[in-house]
Amino acid sequence: MTINPPLLQIDRLKTYYPIRKGIVSRTVGYVKAVDDISLNIYEGETVGLVGESGCGKSTIGRSIVRLENPFEGRILFQNKDITHSTQKELKPIRTKLQIIFQDPYSSLNPRKRINDILAEPFIAHRLVQRNEVQGKVDRLLDMVGLPRAYKNRYPHEFSGGQRQRIGIARAISFEPKLIVCDEPVSALDVSIQAQILNLLADLQKELNLTYLFIAHGIGAVKYISTRIAVMYLGKIVEIGDKEELFKLPKHPYTQILLGAYPAPDPTLRSSKRIIIQGDVPSPANPPQGCRFHTRCPYVQERCRQEEPPLTGGGHGVACHFPIN
Structure with missing residues (x-):
């Protein structure tokens, strides 16, 4: 091919x-x-x-x-x-x-x-x-x-x-x-x-x-x-096929964005919508490690120290602990 x-x-x-x-x-x-x-x-x-x-x-x-x-x-x-x-x-x-x-x-x-x-x-x-x-x-x-x-x-x-x-x-x-x-x-x-x-x-x-x-x-x-790339504070944190990304988001930030999207059918709206906390850090002084860790509901110590690379091939995600 x-x-x-x-x-x-x-x-x-x-x-x-x-x-x-x-x-x-x-x-x-x-x-x-x-x-x-x-x-x-x-x-x-x-x-x-x-x-x-x-x-x-x-x-x-x-x-x-x-x-x-x-x-x-x-x-x-x-x-x-x-x-x-x-x-x-x-x-x-x-x-x-x-x-x-x-x-x-x-x-x-x-x-x-x-x-x-x-x-x-x-x-x-x-x-x-x-x-x-x-x-x-x-x-x-x-x-x-x-x-x-x-x-x-x-x-x-x-x-x-x-x-x-x-x-x-x-x-x-x-x-x-x-x-x-x-x-x-x-x-x-x-x-x-x-x-x-x-x-x-x-x-x-x-x-x-x-x-x-x-x-x-x-x-x-x-x-x-046809494909969607999700960006946060100067970085692409997730990218993949539109249908797959909407069905199975892997990055917490993507999950929060999709949760804020109003579903046309009220019965499909999630009762577990995550509300993002805090403000976006300054791009002049971005946080160490994962840039989303200051607002992430799933943050762990590794996130504060080490910046995650964008990995995963066709459906890439920059997260140490991607959502299953």
Whole structure:
């Protein structure tokens, strides 16, 4: 059986932000937003990345598309190392590697009409003739379910869901291989969230897209993902197939996240829901050993001293005492 190589490889990625003090801005420490993460994403799949706010999910996405500069580690896209590529070297790659932002309004230029926003990628990359640009814009609007007559409007004239459709249209301009979806539905109403998730699923089938879907809501991640990675304080603590992870979570943090997810059938709701205690430690000074041990209901002495590696193959878990 031939296994295709990963479309994207993240190898021991670290993205740190310096903490500076004093008149001369001396570096006195680092905020470890992403700390030693490895992850492979294969063509055609959707990997969901879930965790509490501030755990480093969005930083991973922004590092992949090189909106943030990694501190250490490697990012390989289609077997090409882009970790330290210059903006000039990244320009041809940006047609294959795109991002959808969380806030659709702040990601659109308020001074430009939608027609100009969607035409800009084609003009900037010069991959189509100028007389073909308008046809491309019309096709993008059709694909995301917006009337062509809307293209002469400004971003403030649209609802949040419509603006996110415009952001998606811009991301699929060149039919990229991989799209980082950085919490694309968290700022939308629940009914609109379902529409956007269905749109992303339809576009994935039509264009053979691959997604890294970042969210803090486990429901959206479950709906769209094929694999799920659970993140806590800069680390991936569990990763596996969606169905297996929901049925048999191995990490206490994953168990707590799933317990907080409201079951549609009241009879299926667990009476033994675990309530997580305490606050997330500072990423500038993470705890020794397992990073979750300060809030874990099953903590033992080894957890306080030794950091667990992510082991387990297809269903990996970073825990000394995984749940059976």
